[in-house]
Amino acid sequence: MGKFSYVLKNTILNMRRSPLLVFATIIAVLVSSFLVFTTLSARSIVQNNTVRWQSGVHVVVFLDDRVTTSAHKQLQESLESYPEVRLVDYFSKSEAKDEFQVLFKDQPELLAEVDFEILPSSLRINLNNPSDYTLIIERLEGNPAVKEIRSSGEAIERLLSLTDTLVISASAFALLIGFAAFILIINTLRLAAYSKRKEIKIMRLLGASSTYIRLPFTLEAVVESLIGTSIAVGFGWAVIEYSKNSVVAESIFDITIADDYLIFLTLSLLLFSLVFGLFASFVGIRKALND
Amino acid sequence: MINLKNVSLVFQGGSVAISNVSAKVKDGEFVYLVGHSGSGKSSFLKLLYKEYLATKGEIEVANIDVTKLPKWKIPLLRRKIGIVTQEPQLLDNRNTFENISFALEIMGSLPEEIDTKTNTLIDLVELNECAYKYPGQLSGGEQTRVSIARALANNPVVLLCDEPTGNLDPELSIQIISLLEKINRAGTTVVMATHDSSIVNRRKKRIIELKDGKIIRDQLNGSYVVR
Numbered sequence: 078m079g080k081f082s083y084v085l086k087n088t089i090l091n092m093r094r095s096p097l098l099v100f101a102t103i104i105a106v107l108v109s110s111f112l113v114f115t116t117l118s119a120r121s122i123v124q125n126n127t128v129r130w131q132s133g134v135h136v137v138v139f140l141d142d143r144v145t146t147s148a149h150k151q152l153q154e155s156l157e158s159y160p161e162v163r164l165v166d167y168f169s170k171s172e173a174k175d176e177f178q179v180l181f182k183d184q185p186e187l188l189a190e191v192d193f194e195i196l197p198s199s200l201r202i203n204l205n206n207p208s209d210y211t212l213i214i215e216r217l218e219g220n221p222a223v224k225e226i227r228s229s230g231e232a233i234e235r236l237l238s239l240t241d242t243l244v245i246s247a248s249a250f251a252l253l254i255g256f257a258a259f260i261l262i263i264n265t266l267r268l269a270a271y272s273k274r275k276e277i278k279i280m281r282l283l284g285a286s287s288t289y290i291r292l293p294f295t296l297e298a299v300v301e302s303l304i305g306t307s308i309a310v311g312f313g314w315a316v317i318e319y320s321k322n323s324v325v326a327e328s329i330f331d332i333t334i335a336d337d338y339l340i341f342l343t344l345s346l347l348l349f350s351l352v353f354g355l356f357a358s359f360v361g362i363r364k365a366l367n368d
Numbered sequence: 369m370i371n372l373k374n375v376s377l378v379f380q381g382g383s384v385a386i387s388n389v390s391a392k393v394k395d396g397e398f399v400y401l402v403g404h405s406g407s408g409k410s411s412f413l414k415l416l417y418k419e420y421l422a423t424k425g426e427i428e429v430a431n432i433d434v435t436k437l438p439k440w441k442i443p444l445l446r447r448k449i450g451i452v453t454q455e456p457q458l459l460d461n462r463n464t465f466e467n468i469s470f471a472l473e474i475m476g477s478l479p480e481e482i483d484t485k486t487n488t489l490i491d492l493v494e495l496n497e498c499a500y501k502y503p504g505q506l507s508g509g510e511q512t513r514v515s516i517a518r519a520l521a522n523n524p525v526v527l528l529c530d531e532p533t534g535n536l537d538p539e540l541s542i543q544i545i546s547l548l549e550k551i552n553r554a555g556t557t558v559v560m561a562t563h564d565s566s567i568v569n570r571r572k573k574r575i576i577e578l579k580d581g582k583i584i585r586d587q588l589n590g591s592y593v594v595r
């Protein structure tokens with residue numbers, strides 16, 4: 078107990094000796110952790126959205142109402158025979174009307190003005206592999222029964238590659254800043270060990286174990302690292318909560334992210350930050366105490 | 369208590385500090401380790417608490433095989449040894465009381481225990497007047513006594529002192545010697561290195577004299593003649 082209070086007291090003393098360096102270290106860890114937390118969350122959100130896309134409708138073929146319904150049926154059958162197609166759903170004009178009414182139920186003025194006759198019937202296609210949407214578009218090129226083909230595939234692919242780029246570049250930055258934090262911790266410990274070199278020498282003569290001598294330094298690094306990450310994760314949660322309720326979220330994107338995933342991310346980051354602190358202090362003390 | 373068998377210490381550059389030394393010190397003995405500057409006194413003491421590693425030979429201190437002791441167990445050895453270095457090595461930002469209690473603090477003693485023990489030690493080294501003075505306000509002799517009190521804090525079975533009177537005038541030196549003899553009478557084995565012949569010869573104690581790292585004299589009630 079007495080030993081522990083010595084360690085605690087010295088950890089605080091060490092940190093108060095160079096407050097600016099401690100502050101810089103915490104900020105570096107914070108920024109680094111925040112980048113990792115937010116980009117991984119963002120990726121999870123995008124994945125959630127694309128997962129829904131991937132299990133849903135990949136291509137919508139709007140049908141030309143001037144051709145006969147038997148031509149529509151024929152088109153559906155030929156589509157169903159393609160190997161890349163899993164399912165083709167016929168969506169009639171009246172179903173289109175129902176859907177429109179549900180989608181725009183908040184805008185009665187619009188509903189009152191729309192001529193539902195212009196809403197075409199359509200074929201909604203589910204593919205085995207969503208990225209095959211281009212094949213379908215090619216196959217239906219010039220088909221008289223087809224009025225228009227729509228697929229969100231391209232947009233989704235762009236979005237996925239964008240988030241991947243985002244994650245990669247943010248990770249690179251996080252790594253860079255993490256490295257800066259590492260250097261900062263090593264230097265903080267070096268300074269602390271240097272200013273305490275006499276004390277350490279005496280402790281050794283008196284028979285203090287090297288673990289015990291190291292403990293305040295280790296604790297300092299771990300505390301700095303954990304404080305930085307905790308603040309970052311706190312910010313991250315706040316940003317996600319804010320986005321969930323924002324207008325942008327409602328209109329374009331569905332901000333759904335599993336709490337389980339966020340908790341997993343939080344705990345992983347804290348664990349990583351703990352290991353990071355331990356490792357940095359290990360290296361720092363080795364350099365500072367050269368033993 | 370202390371047993372050296374054919375111990376040598378050769379430094380990396382090839383300079384020989386201790387050369388094939390064998391010696392025994394019994395429990396409760398008081399030994400002066402004498403010799404010119406550079407004769408190997410400090411090296412001898414440092415070998416005992418494994419600050420230096422013997423190149424050859426066997427060393428035993430307080431029933432611990434020092435030569436075979438792994439590095440991580442060195443603290444266990446040092447807890448049985450009180451070490452007084454030539455420079456008192458006090459912490460400037462701590463007063464006398466705190467410098468002494470530091471030894472107890474880092475060993476995890478309880479606060480009440482630290483208080484009583486520190487006060488007892490301050491009595492022993494007669495520093496009651498200086499308990500709340502900082503090292504900068506203490507004389508050389510007082511600093512040495514703080515260092516001795518600190519070395520005694522964890523009840524060592526042996527006290528190793530490297531020229532504790534090195535920087536002191538004769539009168540103060542005698543005070544330190546008297547203190548060490550008092551500590552010795554209480555049961556602690558004492559080995560004190562010195563090159564000061566004037567003190568040693570009057571005390572009628574065992575003398576081990578080193579020259580170029582070799583023992584050239586080992587006498588009970590010995591004398592040390594500077595040649």
Ligand SMILES: Nc1ncnc2c1ncn2[C@@H]1O[C@H](COP(=O)(O)OP(=O)(O)O)[C@@H](O)[C@H]1O
Pocket residue numbers: 379380383384385403404405406407408409410411412
């Ligand atoms: N760390 C060291 N590295 C190299 N040589 C040393 C070291 N320490 C002591 N010596 C050499 O060993 C010899 C004995 O030194 P030392 O034990 O300090 O003698 P004393 O304490 O009697 O003055 C000297 O020649 C000294 O130069």
Ligand SMILES: [Mg+2]
Pocket residue numbers: 409410411530
């Ligand atoms: Mg010496």
